[in-house]
Amino acid sequence: MTVLVGYVPNGHGEAALTAAVDEARRRHESLLVVNMSRDDVLADARRADEEQLARLRRDLDELGLDAEVRRIEEGNDPAEAILGLAAEVQASVLVIGLRHRTPVGKLIMGSVAQRILLDSRCPVLAVKGDAS
Amino acid sequence: MDNLNSLIGGFGDILSPLNLLYALIGVTVGTAVGVLPGIGPAMTVALLLPITYGLDPIQGMILFAGIFYGGMYGGSTTSILLNTPGESSSVVTAIEGNKMAKAGRAAQALATSAIGSFIAGTIGTLGIVFLMPQVVKFAISLGAPEYFAIMLLTFTGVTAVLGASRIRGLAALALGLTIGVVGIDSVTGQQRLTGGIPQLADGIDVVVVAVGIFAVGEGLWVAAHLRRKAGEVIPVGRPWMGKSDWKRSWKPWLRGTALGFPFGALPAGGAEIPTLLSYTAEKKLTKHPEEFGRGAIEGVAGPEAANNASAAGTLVPLLALGLPTNATAAIMLAALQGWGLEPGPLLLTKEPALVWGLIASLFVGNTMLLLLNLPLAPAWAKLLQIPRPYLYAGILFFASMGAYAVNSQPFDLWLLLALGLLGFAMRRFGLPVLPLIVGVILGPLAERKGRQSLQLTGGDINGLLGGPVAWVCYALIVIALGWPLVSGLLRRRRGDSNGGGGDDGDGPDGHLIDPMAQMGRGGNAPGGGF
Numbered sequence: 001m002t003v004l005v006g007y008v009p010n011g012h013g014e015a016a017l018t019a020a021v022d023e024a025r026r027r028h029e030s031l032l033v034v035n036m037s038r039d040d041v042l043a044d045a046r047r048a049d050e051e052q053l054a055r056l057r058r059d060l061d062e063l064g065l066d067a068e069v070r071r072i073e074e075g076n077d078p079a080e081a082i083l084g085l086a087a088e089v090q091a092s093v094l095v096i097g098l099r100h101r102t103p104v105g106k107l108i109m110g111s112v113a114q115r116i117l118l119d120s121r122c123p124v125l126a127v128k129g130d131a132s
Numbered sequence: 133m134d135n136l137n138s139l140i141g142g143f144g145d146i147l148s149p150l151n152l153l154y155a156l157i158g159v160t161v162g163t164a165v166g167v168l169p170g171i172g173p174a175m176t177v178a179l180l181l182p183i184t185y186g187l188d189p190i191q192g193m194i195l196f197a198g199i200f201y202g203g204m205y206g207g208s209t210t211s212i213l214l215n216t217p218g219e220s221s222s223v224v225t226a227i228e229g230n231k232m233a234k235a236g237r238a239a240q241a242l243a244t245s246a247i248g249s250f251i252a253g254t255i256g257t258l259g260i261v262f263l264m265p266q267v268v269k270f271a272i273s274l275g276a277p278e279y280f281a282i283m284l285l286t287f288t289g290v291t292a293v294l295g296a297s298r299i300r301g302l303a304a305l306a307l308g309l310t311i312g313v314v315g316i317d318s319v320t321g322q323q324r325l326t327g328g329i330p331q332l333a334d335g336i337d338v339v340v341v342a343v344g345i346f347a348v349g350e351g352l353w354v355a356a357h358l359r360r361k362a363g364e365v366i367p368v369g370r371p372w373m374g375k376s377d378w379k380r381s382w383k384p385w386l387r388g389t390a391l392g393f394p395f396g397a398l399p400a401g402g403a404e405i406p407t408l409l410s411y412t413a414e415k416k417l418t419k420h421p422e423e424f425g426r427g428a429i430e431g432v433a434g435p436e437a438a439n440n441a442s443a444a445g446t447l448v449p450l451l452a453l454g455l456p457t458n459a460t461a462a463i464m465l466a467a468l469q470g471w472g473l474e475p476g477p478l479l480l481t482k483e484p485a486l487v488w489g490l491i492a493s494l495f496v497g498n499t500m501l502l503l504l505n506l507p508l509a510p511a512w513a514k515l516l517q518i519p520r521p522y523l524y525a526g527i528l529f530f531a532s533m534g535a536y537a538v539n540s541q542p543f544d545l546w547l548l549l550a551l552g553l554l555g556f557a558m559r560r561f562g563l564p565v566l567p568l569i570v571g572v573i574l575g576p577l578a579e580r581k582g583r584q585s586l587q588l589t590g591g592d593i594n595g596l597l598g599g600p601v602a603w604v605c606y607a608l609i610v611i612a613l614g615w616p617l618v619s620g621l622l623r624r625r626r627g628d629s630n631g632g633g634g635d636d637g638d639g640p641d642g643h644l645i646d647p648m649a650q651m652g653r654g655g656n657a658p659g660g661g662f
Binding site for chain 2: 037039042044045047049073
């Protein structure tokens with residue numbers, strides 16, 4: 001069993017990661033950090049670069065956690081990719097960051113978080129963070 | 133001073149709210165398509181062609197010129213931030229620009245390219261003001277044989293001088309000329325290459341060809357290569373430059389302008405060669421050679437100025453002679469024909485308001501572009517986060533609508549699909565698109581001039597030789613086509629084992645100055661490929 005956290009390189013992602021670290025310690029489980037970037041866009045703001053991922057690995061090592069950092073680069077649906085991974089590793093809990101979306105924005109763009117909340121088979125811990 | 137008076141008259145003509153609105157739409161759309169790799173000004177102008185037939189010619193040309201200039205600005209943003217050139221003209225910008233961005237100097241790179249583009253665009257447009265009427269004066273005395281020779285020289289220029297492979301260039305030109313020949317022959321009334329299909333008797337409309345090759349071909353190509361890892365977004369603040377950046381940029385700007393303008397005006401044009409030359413020159417002249425390869429500002433300032441100056445240069449032969457030297461200009465020429473205007477030296481005397489209004493709009497558009505690009509570069513970069521299937525679905529929709537709108541016949545849609553497949557195959561096999569489009573648009577004009585010359589002499593082949601201008605053109609053609617063969621032979625005689633096959637310069641560095649690979653595929657950057 002493992003704690004799975006969806007990481008994005010901004011305040012929401014950091015908040016989710018902090019909560020996930022706490023959760024992994026509390027449950028005495030391993031931590032799997034995943035960063036998803038879509039492959040049908042030319043640039044994705046949610047893609048963490050290699051440096052950021054290396055820094056994450058180092059920080060998690062220093063904390064003494066049994067942690068793995070993974071990157072998903074294929075597919076164009078982050079919700080599906082993360083739910084698939086959760087099923088694959090049999091995650092005990094899924095941690096995601098939430099951000100505020102206007103109803104219109106949600107209507108047009110859809111909401112990854114909402115789809116994860118609705119479709120996940122394991123419990124989801126949703127964390128609100130600061131975007132900056 | 134006559135020119136300046138006419139120019140001021142041109143400003144008077146275009147400074148109406150509606151014309152300014154068209155200029156603003158043009159530069160905005162131009163910047164957007166410039167930012168997006170694979171979607172360029174040529175495709176956009178082709179897509180908008182059917183819509184603009186309903187506009188006033190001056191408004192249509194203002195719109196197109198805005199798109200053309202805007203594409204040059206937008207392309208650099210993508211080059212710098214993503215290491216993928218947004219346009220073929222900003223391939224070279226990516227080399228140093230992206231290094232600068234990675235080193236945290238994205239703001240300065242964007243600033244030097246926007247300000248350099250503005251300066252080069254302004255000087256280049258002034259160049260049009262002074263040079264174009266001179267060219268017209270010279271060209272007005274030319275007869276049909278001379279024109280025929282100049283057009284042949286243009287064909288040679290766009291096929292043999294540009295691009296990595298002459299054979300591919302000539303193949304693309306042959307395809308274009310063949311498409312241009314379809315229809316009823318204007319002299320004898322015979323049907324040519326129509327295959328008995330009545331819809332082909334009027335010829336294939338340029339809109340269908342351009343939209344098929346550029347939009348549908350590119351759409352299919354991208355669909356075949358859709359999956360690609362996303363790039364990282366490099367955070368940029370508002371572009372600005374420090375004192376030392378200004379000091380290091382102003383000379384490359386001026387040198388780039390001086391290189392770009394004449395290359396744009398020549399039929400060997402396109403912005404690819406001058407940008408590369410400017411980059412090499414800056415690399416040699418710089419006082420900071422150690423920075424080249426690690427993000428030198430000169431390597432961004434020079435090529436960016438060169439590509440805008442060459443865009444201005446392109447308009448000289450287009451307006452003065454009716455000769456297109458790049459794909460966008462070729463489609464603008466088709467637009468002029470669509471409005472029933474005859475491009476050529478008489479355009480300036482017959483439609484002075486159009487020509488001078490267009491040039492005045494370039495100054496206005498250039499200023500708008502500086503204001504649009506300097507503070508808003510980070511916002512433009514957000515366009516890269518649009519999922520590509522949405523973009524290309526929209527493009528294909530507009531392409532089909534445009535192709536259908538020309539004649540309102542479903543047959544054109546099948547033609548569009550066939551030409552789209554041709555465009556896809558050309559990208560697949562590395563055939564350049566420019567010779568094809570120039571062949572389609574300029575081919576029928578060249579044929580008419582050639583036959584006029586023959587009719588004047590009653591079919592005597594000497595009629596084609598004409599005067600000294602034609603002789604010079606033919607000599608240049610022979611040199612351009614024959615030189616690689618001769619140099620290949622010489623090399624072989626010297627026993628240089630690397631020199632074999634000199635007529636096909638498909639060298640390893642050939643792809644850098646190979647405009648077709650970049651024009652069609654956009655993302656084929658050095659180091660930034662699929």
